[in-house]
Amino acid sequence: MREMNLRRNKVFFQPKREDFDKYIVPCFSPAPFILVKGRGSRLWDQENKEYIDFASGIAVTSLGHSNVKLINALNTQLNKLWHVSNIYTNEPVLKLAKKLVELTFADKVFFCNSGAEANEAALKLARKYANEYYDKTKNEIIAFENSFHGRTLFTVTVGGQSKYSDNFGPLPPAITHLPYNDLKTFEQHISSKTCAVIVELIIGEGGVIPIDPFFLEQVRKICTNYDITLIFDEIQTGMGRTGYLYAYQEYNIVPDILTSAKGLGGGFPIGAMLTKEKWAQIFQPGTHGTTFGGNLLAATVAETVLSQLDYEMLSGVLQRHDIIMNELIKLNKKYNIFQIIRGKGLLIGAQLSSIYYGKAKKLTQLASEEGLLILIAGSNVVRFTPALNIPLDDIYEGFQYFEQAIIRFKDK
Template identity: 60%
Template sequence: MEQRVTRQQFNDYLVPVYAPAEFIPVRGEGSCLWDQTGKDYIDFAGGIAVNALGHRHPEVLRALTEQADKVWHLGNGYTNEPVLRLAKQLVDATFADKIFFCNSGAEANEAALKLARLVGHSKKPNEKNEIIAFKNAFHGRTLFTVTAGGQPKYSQDFAPLPPAITHLPFNDLQAVAEHISARTCAVIVEPVQGEGGVVPANPEFLAGLRELCSQHDAVLIFDEVQTGVGRTGDLYAYQTYGVVPDILTSAKALGGGFPIGAMLTVDSLASHFQPGTHGTTYGGNPLATAVAGKVVEIINTPEVLGGVALRHQWFIERLNQINHQFHVFSEIRGLGLLLGAEMSERYAGQAKHLTQLAAEEGLIALIAGTNVLRFAPSLIIPQEDIEEGLNRLERAVARLCA
């Protein structure tokens, strides 16, 4: 007899690094989820920008099951057909010449930062090693990436931290211009700060970073873990901005729910990594790359990418209508289907409470810090699901404001 699973078992058996909701989703279809009781939810969270094609997309599911019937894992002493197909897809669609596959965004950023340090070391050993990052950034949870992230609450308790990482104000090009030097080996930036509040970079800021990095022979890294694979309406946000980095990191939506990460770069940098320099056991495995190949194939089309802008407009118009009535948000911002609604002064710090009320109404949403409600739904979410989800949000907002 199968054991009944309860939410209490999380408290009993799992290391408490999360505080999950009291309900347990057990089934998904498209942009909807159902919990153990059969209650339905509209999913505006997308597994934190992961489920770019919703739940159980039939073509992605078919790609997974077909590959599962062939070979799952080989190890890095061998290559495989799905990884080679996916690598070519990404090279053909982007600035990149070479791809390194791993399992997560943190691993992709770890590889990018290690490569940047290695490149700097090859030019000026023990001198060209400074990494410029930005306040309120988020790049992962490994010791290196959590240090590069500009949120001390995530890193300060794990000191001593990796040195030579400088944090400057986001969107402040002058601060970077005054600081960057021959010691700088890399600048790492999110085109849209996700965890930092869904704050898009100014176009002139990214263009200026590109110019400064070229002037100072530093590597420009775009962390596109959250913005990548269609989220902004282009395959990658660097294409939205028209600014080309030297290294780009990708994960989340790349696998459509199956764990995979990737570092994209150019030949002149990729050649610094040689056998034994860096690696991963599971990275580039046939299951993950078969799924990701189908995800990229579906998303990298005019129909899907063009539909992101239309859905963005549907969200913005209705969120503004809700806000006009309740004045709960001070700003609604974002690019494509990565959206943030900052709580107004009266409701400061209540974003989490609002998501809890929304869940009671049957809507799953995210937060970005304590003060921003965040949405990262499926890129192909139907209009009727957007409308129903925002109806449920409106009821939650009315309860918050009552």
């Protein structure tokens, strides 16, 4: 029977959307179309319908689809060497590590395959650091309500949205969630038992909520005073997304550990944990590891992405931010659909007015029917994360489609 099935599989197979329901574990509920080709900030589906992309794979394809420089770099490495184990090192990962260290606060880098893995490494490192320098009672991790830090059991517990951790218990202990931007509550809760604080500089999945600069400044001071490891989760805000290489650089407030992924690989899976020397030395051989982290192909692409994030590119992010905000404000004056519009750089959220609460997903579905791909950040916020280099004409055309979607949305 197995041999007959193998022979049958050799017959030409044209995947359809219903095949997802037939073959894939239903963790996701994808759109009714299948995307097959991309170029810049444009995508095409199986029916050759064209879309303008304001989503970028959730802030991942930061330099657009089929970026020529990334393709050329990847092809060069494909013809040389794909993978070696971490028993050895390799040139691409060393080049990438050097560049990240030179451009940030960090002294050392650990590479992995995703944002969740980067956060997992950071949280493990923070706990081990406290164990090494203090004692086992200093183990509490503080995170913030509505945060999101990944899907491993550890990171989903640290994330401040219980809907992602419900029914997976027993969950890792000694994790506390506090209100975001609430300094008084934070100050009251901190104790000698706190070993780490992990914070997003913009809450992403939980609604696109920027951090209060004064709150961030005080968190840094308190962590220093109490010997607490401060972790910045810059999975979504990093790699030019806010108009800075990493968002912390706008505030000139430095963490002890920073996590990066998404835009780091421009679409190729890679994650990184950046840290200071004192913390880095806690992870000695055998304490933590990965099979694919530091992969030659991923490192090659990431180093090429990083090389393109120059002053001109980052300035262009701020220019595009202003255009998108202005377009959203104009639409809101016309249709009164949003309660608040917020964000930085090209991570922007538009929170629906109360009469439309819970309907953000519906608006994104209508937008895709019109030819525009956008995201949600919770059930009430529409999220915009286009490529950092999206052509200005694509922005204006995309908002024409978005206006048509809003008109249909309001009529329903």
